[in-house]
Amino acid sequence: MKGKWIVSIVTSVIIWGAGIFAFLTIQDSIPQKLTASSQLIVNEGSKKKEDSGKRELKEIIYDSQKLVVKVELDDGSIGSGFLYNNKGDVITNAHVAANATNVRITTADSKGYEGTVIGISGETDIALIRVPGLAGIEPLPIAKERKAEIGDEVLALGTPLGFQNTVTTGIISGVNRDLDIEPFHYEDVYQISAPIARGNSGGPLIDRKTGEVIGINSAGIIEGVIGFSIPISSIIAMIEEWSESPMVELPSIDLGIEGMAIEEISDEDIAGYVVTYFYESINYGDYLTAYAALGSNWQTETSYEDFRTGYINTLAVQIDELTATQTGKNMTVTVLITADERVNGEIVQQSYRVDYEVGYENDQLKILSGQGEKLADDEQED
Incomplete structure (x- = not known):
C-alpha cells in the first residue's frame, strides 16, 4: 500500500513537471512566433499562400455555379435561377416563369429536373420554383439584410443567350434606381456594370468578397452597358412566405405579344x-x-x-x-x-x-x- 502511495506521488511530480516545462516553453516561443511573418502550410510542400484574391475568385465562382440553374418553359423561352434553400426552392424572375405551372430545370452539370412554380408576383418581378430533385442540397448563402453600396465588386451568374455557366464581373454602379418595364415596377434596384443579356434574368448577383447573393439580375440593355438587379433583402420576406405556404392559384401575367423584351429599353x-x-x-x-x-x-x-x-x-x-x-x-x-x-x-x-x-x-x-x-x-x- 505504501509502495503504491510512493508511485502515485512520483507520477504526480512527473506530470506537474512536464506541465511546467510545457508552459515555460510555450511562453518563451509564442512571442517570437508572433513577430515572425505569417505562413499558411499547404499540403506537404509547406508553401506560402499568396493573398492575390485570384484563387478566392475561382473558388467563389466554382461553388456558386453548381447552384445556378437554367429555367426552361414549354415554349422554349429560357432564363436563370439559383437554389435558395434546402427544400429545393429556386428563385428566378416572374417574367421568366410567367403563366407556367411546370418548368424544366437544368443544373450546371447538365442534369435535368422538373420544377413547379409555387409563388409568383404580377407586380414585383420575382418567382419561386420548387424542385424536389434538388432538395437536401446546401443552397447559396444569402445576404438577407445587408444592402450593397456603390463600388462593391459583384459577379453576375446565369445563362445569357442559352450559354450556361456564364460569369461576368463588375461593380455596383448605382443604387436606388426606379424603373417601369410593364407590367413590373422596379424600385430601389441596383445598377450594375457586369454585362448581362437575355437569359441572365433570374440569375444571382453575388458579392465578390463574401460569395453571398445580394441581388437577382432582372433587366439589362442589349448592348450590355447597363444592368439592373433587385436587392435580395427587399424581396426575401415574400420568398420565405411562398416557401412556407405555396400559392394555391398563380396569377396570369401579361407580358405582351412578344413577351417581356427587357433588353429593349430605349x-x-x-x-x-x-x-x-x-x-x-x-x-x-x-x-x-x-x-x-x-x-x-x-x-x-x-x-x-x-x-x-x-x-x-x-x-x-x-x-x-x-x-x-x-x-x-x-x-x-x-x-x-x-x-x-x-x-x-x-x-x-x-x-x-x-x-x-x-x-x-x-x-x-x-x-x-x-x-x-x-x-x-x-x-x-x-
Missing part, C-alpha cells in the same frame, strides 16, 4: 443613365470614372488633369431635371443641375443648364460633347 433612357452616372462619379470624387465616360475627341481636347481641376471645387451636384431626345444617330440629353461650389473659400449654390450629345463609340455609349450655361436667379426659380 436609347434615350440609356443616354440619361450615362449622364446620371457621370454626375454620380463627380459626387463621389471619382473623377477618373467620370472622365472615362467622355468620348475620345473630348478627351483629346481636355486632359484628365484639366478635367479634374474643373470639378475639384464642385462639392455636390443634384440633377433637378433630365430629358433625352433622339437627334439623328445620337441622343441629346439636357439636364438642369444645382451645384454646391467652393468660391473664394465660401460655399455657394449655382444652377446650370447643360446639353450633352451622347452616342456610341466602339460599341460603348459615351458623352461626346457638352455645352452649359449658368442660369440667372429668376431662371432658377422658374
